[in-house]
Amino acid sequence: MARKVFILGLDSMPPKVLYEGMDGGGFQYLRRIVEESSRYILETCHPPITVPAWMVMFTGKTPGELGIYGFRHRKPGEFGYYIVNSSYIKYPTIWDEAGRRGLRVGVYGVPPTYPPRPVHGFLVTDFTTPGPEKPYTFPPWLRRELEHVAGPTVFDIVYRSHDKQRVARDLFHMLENHQRQVEYLATRKQWDLFIYVEIAVDRAHHAFWKYFDKSHPRYTEHPEYSRVIPELYRRIDEWFEKLHKNLPRDTVIVIASDHGIKPMKGAFTINQWLMEQGYLKLKVDPGKLKPGTDLEEDMIDWEHTIAWAWGGYYSRVFINLKGREKRGTVEPKYYEETVKQLKRDIEKITGPNGEQWRNMAHQPEELYPIVRGDAPDLMVYLDNLDWRPAGTLGWQTMYLPENDRGPDDAVHDWHGVLAIYDPEGTIDRGDKGVIGIEKVYNLLRETLISKD
Template identity: 40%
Template sequence: MPHAPRLLIIGLDCAEPSLMFEHWLADLPTISRLIAQGSYGRLESCVPAITVPAWSCMMSGRDPGELGIYGFRNRADRSYQRMVVADGRAVRVPRLWDILGEAGWQVATLGVPGTYPPYPVNGALVSCFLTPSTELEYTYPAALAGKIATWVDDYLLDVPDFRSEDKERILRDIYKMCDQHFTVAEQLLVENEPDMLMMVDMGVDRIHHALWKYMDPQHPHYTEHPRLSDAIHAYYQHVDGRIAQLLQHCSEETAVLVVSDHGARPLMGGVRINEWLQQQGYLSLRQVPESPMPLDHSAIDWQQTRAWSAGGYYGRIFMNVRGREPAGIISPAAYERERTALAEHLRSMLGPDQQPLGNRVFVPQQLYRNVRGIAPDLVVYFGDLAWRALGTVGGGELYSTENDTGPDDANHAQHGLFIFHDPQHPDHGQEITNASIYDILPTLLARYGLQPPAGLSGKTLPLAALSRPV
């Protein structure tokens, strides 16, 4: 082989450590070999543990507050209902491939969340699932899109409508997307001969959300199915095989990192957080809907509202502060007292069985090293991510077993995973504990003798290739 990558990174969005390390490891020969010859462990994600911003946190070593990205959608300004998608333009710090490119490495990135719109790198870039369509420019250089069209048919950036009841179609699209992305990665290795290639497979995330209830007897909607009950297990095996094929294009000296941004768990239901805020006197409506409806479509009396929320896999609570929001009513002097009281109120929330739900409530200014942009006033994990936040209001019910954005079987879990195999410095199956998503960048830069950007919060993991202790 005339040229092989020095570093190959395979991201598996939402890959769950309990499934990969405990239940199914014997069925994953490629992963088993990488673990046996390298280091591995659970990887604590950022808060919130969600694709956007987690991959950018991992690759930049910066937390969501430093990035100013608090989720898939963020407040664009202090108006009440203007939320915008946080695409790659929101990331204003260098990520791993930028740093390597500056050091002279040829790089290739494929499907890494936070890379749309595409931008110049020292090599090639194929943008991520945030890309609206392949009709738009989605590669750098632009001519790369033409090559991709010759390598695969009808390139999928994501699984269309993965929150639907058409499970067989979703499953077909997940496999199609996976195979296309691994094929493009193989072609980039052959044609571009990069020093580093990073790809992220979104199929693991999509199959968890679409099909978890068929696999897990602990799921409230557990359903046995002759084909779908084994679908997640079979997909993990398929990905393991595609990783093996990709490694055939690498040399025996290529270092390999397999990593996920967060894990997964069964979704037990939804907390209708705006309904709760209304019942507790924080949110006031001029007219209360008889049945659940989106908050954006409701007649909110902002002059009587102290707090409202955005839905999602976690809750984001926004407070209506005088002089900050257009019709704010909480005085700045009372803000911290009101926020603390609301946080304690949320922590004491009871579930539908009248037992404590087990909510975790985070204050951005206490959680992050810096707070850029417009952060939520509080971030909430309902039932420690066993429940998601439903943004609808009306109808009176606080809990739902149905999702407000379409069928969804899984929520995210706080810990993802990593496996690092460096053939030149084998670790022989070392398990590393207390690893964080912020440790990946400084560890990789230390491995290759590159100076990290100033002010990173992550530590260098104790790999055999590194003499420095943790």
């Protein structure tokens, strides 16, 4: 009979919290498990964001192979975007592999699994789900059971908000909703492999990191907000201790994150910089725009525009290429030359006081052996992710103290966690160094799924 494997995914959990004790006392039980585990520093993918990182982990394929470079994508030739969903995942996942071996699987909250697809077991979709009124389980009737146990499933919350009390309240409600459902599934259903990803960790980090991390440039001690992250950790810890004691004693436990987290130093207005450098030109007077104005298609003077960009945790830059874009101006023969010049200019961007930044501007072909889907022309990281690219316009400066999309205290980091606890001792314990996120698939497949 196969030994059970339970994967606890803590979205955006960094090593300094889980491994080094920067948890505010929240993790007690999980820390003991980690100390007895085979521990890796997980090196995340390009780009270091939730979509596509979890699918890179669970398929073993790079974002280029998956053709997924973020939650949203721009279709070449159009200014608008589309949202990635489970139908874009063309490779088998670790739970598909397990199912083919006859193992029963449980999948909860792995992005992007909406809309739900058939599995050999059961599946509940993730934060990309539009709402509980949509089909979000496989089998379909599982939805009624979950709502009976915990009420309507909460997929996500509004976390970029100045109403921090409401964010905290919604955060804990979502966590409890997920935990009640997962406990029900894990203790009442048959499974050999269970994967549970908790997005509440990521939302707490983004909403409350400056109240928690004393290294944050805007660190603020607060009697309520400084306790939100440690309290979230504590609730996860105590819930998991209770759940673990109800699982078979030989269950293998995996604790993983998709990327890390660190303080956001500020935001840099990438489109305003492109205008200053002569790459982007508007039909309207930029000086008359209100701060936070979105770049719209009809605002752009396309005949005199070379490139424009999206903001986010990284910036996607698009070349106005003739023959691909509706009003393209850059001749194909000058494409490579244009991209290389833009890369050099981006690498020269400095901080607000002229300090040297560690900027990276990559063509997708430089990062991936295969590039599928609708990739941007350049993928840009500012000061090694410390600064968030802001795509909006109308600001008096290119250096904003905070995110232009609402309160957000943190940016993603390259390193996450991977700890494998085997109570029977067949997996060596201790520190194992760095592992690339795409290699986790084979590690799970070879050392865990093979236990059947």
